[in-house]
Amino acid sequence: MPKILVSHEEVGRRAKEMYENTIEQEVNYPENIGKMVVIDVETGDYEVDKDGLYAADILSQRHSDPSLFGIRIGYNVSATIGGVMELRQ
Numbered sequence: 001m002p003k004i005l006v007s008h009e010e011v012g013r014r015a016k017e018m019y020e021n022t023i024e025q026e027v028n029y030p031e032n033i034g035k036m037v038v039i040d041v042e043t044g045d046y047e048v049d050k051d052g053l054y055a056a057d058i059l060s061q062r063h064s065d066p067s068l069f070g071i072r073i074g075y076n077v078s079a080t081i082g083g084v085m086e087l088r089q
Contacts, residue, residue: 006067014041015069024073033074040066048073 006014018039027037027048036052039045040059043066047055052070059066076088 011041011067011069015039015071018044018046019071027073035073036070037073038068038070040068042067 018041019037022044023037023039023046027046032048035048035050036055037046037048038052038055038059040063043063045059045063047058049055056068056070059068074088
């Protein structure tokens, strides 16, 4: 079956919804704060690692043509340029 293309915004919306509804409770532990969780929004599968690169590689090997989105565990943003990352409340 051909993949249905969705916008970047839709991928982000789906990932945030999955994270807040399910994944956050499974990964939000002190030893994971600051790590990246990368989510395949098509399957709901995810991986956690230090910077998200290994996680994205694993998911790309596991699923053909995944729609991936990364979220930094415990923070409001994934990265900043010249700013400050604040912990999620």
